[in-house]
Amino acid sequence: MERRLNKVLFLKRALEIIPGGLSWSIIIGLIGLSFLHPVSGAMIIISFDFYWIIRTVYLTTLLVMAHHRLSRQRNEDWLARCRDLPANSGFPELYQVIIFPVYNEGLEVLRPSLAALSDIHYPKDKLVVVMAFEERNAHAHDNALILEEEFSGRFGAYLSTFHPDGLPGESRTKGANATWSAKAVRQFLDERKIAYEQVVISCFDADTCVDKEYFGCLSYHFLTSQKRHQASYQPMPVYNNNIWQAPSFARLVEISSSFCQMIESMRLEKFVTFSSHSMSFKTLVEIDYWPTNMISDDSVIYWKGYLHYNGDYRVIPLYVTVSLDVAYSSNIWRTMLVQYKQKRRWAWGVENFPFVVQGFIKNKNIPLFNKLRRSFHLLESHVTWAVWAVILVVIGPLPIFFGGSFFSQTAIAYNLPKITGLLFKFTLFTSLAWIFLSWTILPPRPKGISWFKHVLLILEWIFVPFIILIIGSAPAIDAQTRLMFAKYMEFNPTLKGNKVL
Amino acid sequence: MYGFQKIRSCLFYLSLFLFFAGLPFILSFALGYKFNAHSLKFVKTGLIFIKTQPAAAKIYINGKLFSEKSPASIHELLPGTYKVALELANHYPWKAEVEVEAGKTSRVDKVILFPVRPNLQQLNQEKFSSFRIDVEKKIIYYLDQEKKVVYRSNLDANNFEDIASLPDKFAQIDGWEISPDKRKLFIFNQYQINISFFDNQVDYEYPVSPVFLEYRQNKIIDVFWHSDSYHLVVLTDKNVQVVESRQGALPINLVELNRGTPGAFYDVKEDVLYFGDRQRSADGSFYNNLYKLELSANLYLLERLIAQPFGQAKSAQNGEAVE
Numbered sequence: 001m002e003r004r005l006n007k008v009l010f011l012k013r014a015l016e017i018i019p020g021g022l023s024w025s026i027i028i029g030l031i032g033l034s035f036l037h038p039v040s041g042a043m044i045i046i047s048f049d050f051y052w053i054i055r056t057v058y059l060t061t062l063l064v065m066a067h068h069r070l071s072r073q074r075n076e077d078w079l080a081r082c083r084d085l086p087a088n089s090g091f092p093e094l095y096q097v098i099i100f101p102v103y104n105e106g107l108e109v110l111r112p113s114l115a116a117l118s119d120i121h122y123p124k125d126k127l128v129v130v131m132a133f134e135e136r137n138a139h140a141h142d143n144a145l146i147l148e149e150e151f152s153g154r155f156g157a158y159l160s161t162f163h164p165d166g167l168p169g170e171s172r173t174k175g176a177n178a179t180w181s182a183k184a185v186r187q188f189l190d191e192r193k194i195a196y197e198q199v200v201i202s203c204f205d206a207d208t209c210v211d212k213e214y215f216g217c218l219s220y221h222f223l224t225s226q227k228r229h230q231a232s233y234q235p236m237p238v239y240n241n242n243i244w245q246a247p248s249f250a251r252l253v254e255i256s257s258s259f260c261q262m263i264e265s266m267r268l269e270k271f272v273t274f275s276s277h278s279m280s281f282k283t284l285v286e287i288d289y290w291p292t293n294m295i296s297d298d299s300v301i302y303w304k305g306y307l308h309y310n311g312d313y314r315v316i317p318l319y320v321t322v323s324l325d326v327a328y329s330s331n332i333w334r335t336m337l338v339q340y341k342q343k344r345r346w347a348w349g350v351e352n353f354p355f356v357v358q359g360f361i362k363n364k365n366i367p368l369f370n371k372l373r374r375s376f377h378l379l380e381s382h383v384t385w386a387v388w389a390v391i392l393v394v395i396g397p398l399p400i401f402f403g404g405s406f407f408s409q410t411a412i413a414y415n416l417p418k419i420t421g422l423l424f425k426f427t428l429f430t431s432l433a434w435i436f437l438s439w440t441i442l443p444p445r446p447k448g449i450s451w452f453k454h455v456l457l458i459l460e461w462i463f464v465p466f467i468i469l470i471i472g473s474a475p476a477i478d479a480q481t482r483l484m485f486a487k488y489m490e491f492n493p494t495l496k497g498n499k500v501l
Numbered sequence: 502m503y504g505f506q507k508i509r510s511c512l513f514y515l516s517l518f519l520f521f522a523g524l525p526f527i528l529s530f531a532l533g534y535k536f537n538a539h540s541l542k543f544v545k546t547g548l549i550f551i552k553t554q555p556a557a558a559k560i561y562i563n564g565k566l567f568s569e570k571s572p573a574s575i576h577e578l579l580p581g582t583y584k585v586a587l588e589l590a591n592h593y594p595w596k597a598e599v600e601v602e603a604g605k606t607s608r609v610d611k612v613i614l615f616p617v618r619p620n621l622q623q624l625n626q627e628k629f630s631s632f633r634i635d636v637e638k639k640i641i642y643y644l645d646q647e648k649k650v651v652y653r654s655n656l657d658a659n660n661f662e663d664i665a666s667l668p669d670k671f672a673q674i675d676g677w678e679i680s681p682d683k684r685k686l687f688i689f690n691q692y693q694i695n696i697s698f699f700d701n702q703v704d705y706e707y708p709v710s711p712v713f714l715e716y717r718q719n720k721i722i723d724v725f726w727h728s729d730s731y732h733l734v735v736l737t738d739k740n741v742q743v744v745e746s747r748q749g750a751l752p753i754n755l756v757e758l759n760r761g762t763p764g765a766f767y768d769v770k771e772d773v774l775y776f777g778d779r780q781r782s783a784d785g786s787f788y789n790n791l792y793k794l795e796l797s798a799n800l801y802l803l804e805r806l807i808a809q810p811f812g813q814a815k816s817a818q819n820g821e822a823v824e
Contacts, residue, residue: 039532042531043528043531043532046527046528046531047524047527047528050520050523050524050527051520054516054519054520054523055516057516058512058513058516061512062509062512065505065508065509069505266505266506266509267509268506409605409606410533410604410605410606411531411532411533411546411547411548411604411605411606412531412532412533412604413606414548414550414574414606415530415531415533416531419527419531
């Protein structure tokens with residue numbers, strides 16, 4: 001028994017080391033090659049530059065396609081489409097449960113989320129809203145009472161749950177809180193004899209303001225999808241809540257994050273849940289809820305479904321938006337730190353790799369090809385995240401500087417900066433598309449905000465190379481290195497617009 | 502949605518194709534290979550990088566005019582020797598033979614194309630014997646030995662003006678220099694030094710003007726201004742002296758010289774004199790030594806401070822007596 005446990009632990013540690021080890025090997029290997037064999041180093045860098053040009057063009061095309069779908073579908077009357085469904089579709093019996101796990105966010109964060117929810121284009125009597133507080137938060141009970149007083153009458157049901165601190169087997173994560181409240185919802189549904197199949201559950205970040213059509217769109221896709229219970233439903237996150245107030249640096253990073261998510265939505269075979277998402281309550285119960293000891297609960301829940309249904313589980317993109325807060329702080333340095341920590345938390349999604357591969361080893365029903373493909377995608381995405389900016393910005397010029405006099409006389413030494421320059425021209429070209437698209441997803445300019453901010457929104461894209469340096473690879477390297485050395489991260493909520501208590 | 506997925510799949514495979522089809526060409530290009538359509542083989546070539554000052558010169562290689570103008574790189578040249586000519590209107594052409602090696606860059610990047618009719622400009626508006634240029638202040642000083650006049654202008658010869666008159670009795674001038682404060686100059690010959698002030702430069706330190714310093718015993722070889730614009734460092738055939746530039750000042754002998762000096766240089770910024778002296782060896786032959794003599798006023802202050810205990814130096818600064 002002990003031997004088997006050691007074997008499992010060894011495998012887990014080995015899998016934890018692989019992503020960071022691979023990223024560091026690539027970085028150190030390329031740096032070493034730039035000194036020891038600069039011609040080979042330059043050839044690899046040119047190959048990577050060329051790969052990056054093609055990848056950038058490809059992904060920008062996907063972004064344009066996703067944006068086209070978003071602009072076409074976000075203004076549709078989804079509720080009307082739900083009502084047009086056949087009577088046996090199940091729409092009249094469908095309930096929507098919305099959980100807001102609250103860590104220490106204050107009322108100024110929670111009120112707009114609930115206000116947006118009470119303003120949606122959907123029957124409110126079918127909504128069960130759960131404010132999931134942490135018991136350890138000193139303000140939890142007071143805030144719960146205030147919000148209950150303000151909002152409980154606006155929905156079909158309104159629950160406040162309080163997740164006790166330090167339960168066995170749990171870490172201080174959002175998933176643990178969400179799971180606790182989902183179990184309370186289960187009890188609530190059992191008492192009212194509501195079948196789990198008739199319930200869709202959404203787990204939203206505390207600052208999530210839903211689009212008015214979100215639940216109509218979600219219901220329509222849920223009711224019309226084949227194997228509706230074997231899917232998660234992913235809206236497009238945009239960071240519009242405070243985008244006009246946020247500093248350029250943070251705004252750019254978050255817009256880029258939104259765009260990355262939109263691009264991912266076009267790559268269904270790789271698409272994984274992120275941040276606020278929805279799924280069948282029946283499925284949630286079957287796969288034993290969100291993980292209670294992992295930070296990246298939003299993506300792990302997808303993998304739990306994937307493993308439970310032997311690979312027959314998918315994420316359906318919903319081209320409606322949920323709006324979140326841009327993470328920023330009082331000055332540029334603190335904002336950088338806040339952004340860095342937030343991206344590091346996202347990059348901590350690398351913990352999925354050992355979880356998923358271990359799951360694949362145990363599960364004999366998923367085809368080997370699918371296991372290999374999904375493992376490769378997961379590993380490749382995290383390793384690319386950790387190394388791309390380092391290769392482009394730091395390692396790219398190294399052969400020129402340290403290649404020596406022999407290398408400087410070669411044709412490749414002359415061509416390397418030219419090809420790298422071409423890469424940046426291409427990046428600039430694609431940036432124009434990104435600038436235009438970012439403009440179209442902006443909310444209306446609030447009163448008191450100068451028109452000059454519109455101009456600033458375009459000019460600020462010149463900071464992109466600078467941002468790449470800070471937010472590009474460093475958080476991913478940091479997260480992977482921590483996982484390599486078993487320095488496991490704890491959940492820390494992101495400071496959003498100075499609103500955390 | 503699935504229509505989009507089909508388009509995406511097409512795009513993905515197209516990108517994949519572009520990458521794998523394009524990469525060999527990109528790498529070949531970067532490494533200097535050229536596809537020879539006749540032999541259907543890749544041939545390793547070299548390139549010539551050309552940069553000229555000024556730019557935009559026409560480039561001829563083996564007599565063939567290229568469309569690119571400098572700065573430019575001429576790619577895919579088979580290894581060998583090429584005749585490169587660079588031409589720019591109203592400039593002298595540049596020609597050379599350049600060796601091109603496979604996979605290497607031959608750099609022709611230090612070419613200056615000189616104008617056929619350089620911008621030659623006469624600066625002086627009066628006759629003169631010699632001149633000095635103060636690059637920092639962008640001033641030219643002209644000395645006319647015949648008329649005994651000093652002129653001044655800026656580097657573009659504007660503001661050409663007469664700034665000082667030299668004494669008539671000073672017949673022969675062997676050397677002259679403007680003081681660091683730009684208010685006066687010395688002239689000297691083997692027997693005397695004269696300090697004359699520029700017009701409109703009143704200096705109450707000099708009640709008698711001009712100043713004459715006579716040397717009867719020694720022969721003056723060179724004279725330098727100390728950075729304080731008051732002392733003169735005088736190199737004679739017998740010694741190195743320092744003398745105040747006032748009438749009747751007595752020189753101080755700093756160094757006795759053996760057999761004259763083979764040359765001297767004075768660093769006015771650091772107040773250091775470098776001078777040579779001839780020595781005779783045991784076998785009767787001569788050889789030179791080079792010496793460095795520091796004359797900075799700050800140096801003496803520093804030496805005094807080091808020589809005295811800290812408390813005493815401080816009290817000396819406060820005007821108290823120092824034992």
